[in-house]
Amino acid sequence: GAVVSQHPSWVICKSGTSVKIECRSLDFQATTMFWYRQFPKQSLMLMATSNEGSKATYEQGVEKDKFLINHASLTLSTLTVTSAHPEDSSFYICSASFSGRAQEQYFGPGTRLTVT
Amino acid sequence: KQEVTQIPAALSVPEGENLVLNCSFTDSAIYNLQWFRQDPGKGLTSLLLIQSSQREQTSGRLNASLDKSSGRSTLYIAASQPGDSATYLCAVGSQAGTALIFGKGTTLSVSS
Numbered sequence A: 001g002a003v004v005s006q007h008p009s010w011v012i013c014k015s016g017t018s019v020k021i022e023c024r025s026l027d028f029q030a031t032t033m034f035w036y037r038q039f040p041k042q043s044l045m046l047m048a049t050s051n052e053g054s055k056a057t058y059e060q061g062v063e064k065d066k067f068l069i070n071h072a073s074l075t076l077s078t079l080t081v082t083s084a085h086p087e088d089s090s091f092y093i094c095s096a097s098f099s100g101r102a103q104e105q106y107f108g109p110g111t112r113l114t115v116t
Numbered sequence B: 001k002q003e004v005t006q007i008p009a010a011l012s013v014p015e016g017e018n019l020v021l022n023c024s025f026t027d028s029a030i031y032n033l034q035w036f037r038q039d040p041g042k043g044l045t046s047l048l049l050i051q052s053s054q055r056e057q058t059s060g061r062l063n064a065s066l067d068k069s070s071g072r073s074t075l076y077i078a079a080s081q082p083g084d085s086a087t088y089l090c091a092v093g094s095q096a097g098t099a100l101i102f103g104k105g106t107t108l109s110v111s112s
Helices: none
Strands: A004-007 A010-013 A019-025 A032-038 A044-051 A067-073 A076-081 A090-097 A111-115 B004-007 B010-014 B019-025 B032-038 B044-051 B056-059 B062-067 B072-077 B086-093 B100-102 B106-111
Touching: A004 A090, A010 A019, A019 A032, A019 A090, A019 A111, A032 A067, A032 A076, A044 A067, A044 B100, A076 A090, B004 B086, B010 B019, B019 B032, B019 B086, B019 B106, B032 B062, B032 B072, B044 B056, B044 B062, B044 B072, B072 B086
Parallel strands: A010 A111, B010 B106
Antiparallel strands: A004 A019, A019 A076, A032 A044, A032 A090, A067 A076, A090 A111, B004 B019, B019 B072, B032 B044, B032 B086, B056 B062, B062 B072, B086 B100, B086 B106
């Protein structure tokens, strides 16, 4: 099956710093990648949709200048949390789909971000 | 706007019981529905994917049904085991290649 990886799996950073999270599709080319956020005991909430070579589409209430998304290739999308604050501490999960099997999404293992 | 609800929020059963998890969605115009498993602090494991034209899917002890017209899906787990303890998430896709909308999940605890 299709595999999606995320790096790092967990990260601790100080308030005010920036953190970059990578999402890679290992054995397929992802035409679309999605970034979700999950707070403790809550469900996954979509943050943004990313298509290769174009600007990401952000969901209402998600600050595009704070959560920078780059989808420079068909196998890599990055999420950068800029000027992180403790309230940004969360579990960030990416998923990817490709045109051949657009009906199914493949999820990465997630990145636990803790901002101190 | 599509909303996905899962009932119950939590469920505790003794080992060996058969159980049903429920998922409902407000907009019946869906493309597909997926059931996932999530262990504490971990990512998602896809369990079953049902296309909108399908009524059910089976994998081992798991069976998922879909009734699009009534906006409901159920996940049936047969002969539950302690290893089944996890949170089960239901997610709906409105179109091919679009993001999924998730329910809040049902946390299952199976005691030995």
